[in-house]
Amino acid sequence: MQMIDKPGLAPIRHLLEDPAITEIMINGSQQVYVERAGQMVEVPGVFTHASQLDLLVDNLVVAAGRGVNARSPMADFRMDDGSRVNVCIAPVSLQGPAVTIRKFTHAVRTFNDLVRHGTLTMPMAEFLTCAVRARLNIVFAGGTGTGKTTTLGIMANQITRGERVVVIEDTAELDLAIAHCVRLEARRANNEGAGAITLADLLRNSLRMRPTRILVGEIRGDEAFEMLHAMTSGHDGSMAVLHASSPAHAVARLELMLLSRGLELPLWAIQRQISTSVDLILQHQILQDGVRRITHVSEVGPVQDGQVSIRHLFEYRLAGYAADGRAVGEFVATGTRPKFREKLRLAAGPGVDRLLGLTGP
Known part of the structure; x- marks a missing residue:
């Protein structure tokens, strides 16, 4: 099963599936930015509860065979589709989990x-x-x-x-x-x-x-x-x-x-x-x-x-x-x-x- 099918990814699935978006930047549950056409744009209302972001982080790191905790609060890995993910949680991330997803794109191949x-x-x-x-x-x-x-x-x-x-x-x-x-x-x-x-x-x-x-x-x-x-x-x-x-x-x-x-x-x-x-x-x-x-x-x-x-x-x-x-x-x-x-x-x-x-x- 690919990570994009994981239930915890539901809040950002529309961002993952948007071919115009090349990067997703989550700065805690209250702030999400994307890169579209080379410009950073804020996307409001992605998460309604902080628990949704916690579930997203769990789905990402578990599917990648990784783990994050207070002793090891950072992880860098790739998703099944080749997208690259970086996760930071407390105590290093002060505003809640910070997740950066650089999407793998097939739009530029030649x-x-x-x-x-x-x-x-x-x-x-x-x-x-x-x-x-x-x-x-x-x-x-x-x-x-x-x-x-x-x-x-x-x-x-x-x-x-x-x-x-x-x-x-x-x-x-x-x-x-x-x-x-x-x-x-x-x-x-x-x-x-x-x-x-x-x-x-x-x-x-x-x-x-x-x-x-x-x-x-x-x-x-x-x-x-x-x-x-x-x-x-x-x-x-x-x-x-x-x-x-x-x-x-x-x-x-x-x-x-x-x-x-x-x-x-x-x-x-x-x-x-x-x-x-x-x-x-x-x-x-x-x-x-x-x-x-x-x-x-x-x-x-x-x-x-x-x-x-x-x-x-x-x-x-x-x-x-x-x-x-x-x-x-x-x-x-x-x-x-x-x-x-x-x-x-x-x-x-x-x-x-x-x-x-x-x-x-």
């Missing part, structure tokens, strides 16, 4: 869908397909809910048959159609603090599983070193998600993660490792009109003047907002000649120059 939604242009989509074929190492950066994981899933589905792909996630949510795919999911510690299996553990183990590519749902700690090591040890074409507000911030976060690991390496050596590991950063952002856009497709260049250099290949140039709130701007190929141009041409032919806005030899 590059054509991204183009239709205004996330990128067709030349950008064609370039990113070439980048996958050329086995570039790619980081998907952006804030929460900006579409990073969706883009990763769409690009991963461009991987050719015959490759063995290992997918590593904290909570499984990627929608993949890869023939030869091994999916691994991290495990949190139990109530006694034992039994945890981290993303870094899974990454180290994945190197012994004969992968041709490794995909990581999100890097935010020790696994950053393992990921960069994988990218430079014969697993090119790997991809990972990272929370960051800009391509430069993504590089800075990687630097901080490696420094925080306690490696006895100078900063310049860490920067060189990043520079030689990562080829592309795709920056995602939700603008004020609620549309998710890939605002930058950026090349990670060499270390220059004490910093890892960043050069934009594509960017969204925002001119302002119309009277109806719609963003006014355009996607532009900057004409930058990337360091991996020949790698792209070998994989996809000379037509890739047109996509990049390059002229001349």
Whole structure:
């Protein structure tokens, strides 16, 4: 039985079944917000009694094989349909149970869908397909809910048959159609603090599983070193998600993660490792009109003047907002000649120059 059929979900069933809603945010029984078309909107009168929310939480966590209590008041898991759920109860949640449901959607599954939604242009989509074929190492950066994981899933589905792909996630949510795919999911510690299996553990183990590519749902700690090591040890074409507000911030976060690991390496050596590991950063952002856009497709260049250099290949140039709130701007190929141009041409032919806005030899 799927969780959407559980009786405790009755108060929010209409929200779960509404295809226009991408996220449900419950802040206690008196306040519910949803994300619709990129905008947060309050939905009144969802719960008539606090007990309804308590039953909802019980139905969610029990069906997922999890539990929440005063000793362990937080849980993160997925529903049967792939939607991701986070639950917080007292004592950490002060206004009553806080439940966040990021709905799994089938509305955006291809590059054509991204183009239709205004996330990128067709030349950008064609370039990113070439980048996958050329086995570039790619980081998907952006804030929460900006579409990073969706883009990763769409690009991963461009991987050719015959490759063995290992997918590593904290909570499984990627929608993949890869023939030869091994999916691994991290495990949190139990109530006694034992039994945890981290993303870094899974990454180290994945190197012994004969992968041709490794995909990581999100890097935010020790696994950053393992990921960069994988990218430079014969697993090119790997991809990972990272929370960051800009391509430069993504590089800075990687630097901080490696420094925080306690490696006895100078900063310049860490920067060189990043520079030689990562080829592309795709920056995602939700603008004020609620549309998710890939605002930058950026090349990670060499270390220059004490910093890892960043050069934009594509960017969204925002001119302002119309009277109806719609963003006014355009996607532009900057004409930058990337360091991996020949790698792209070998994989996809000379037509890739047109996509990049390059002229001349």
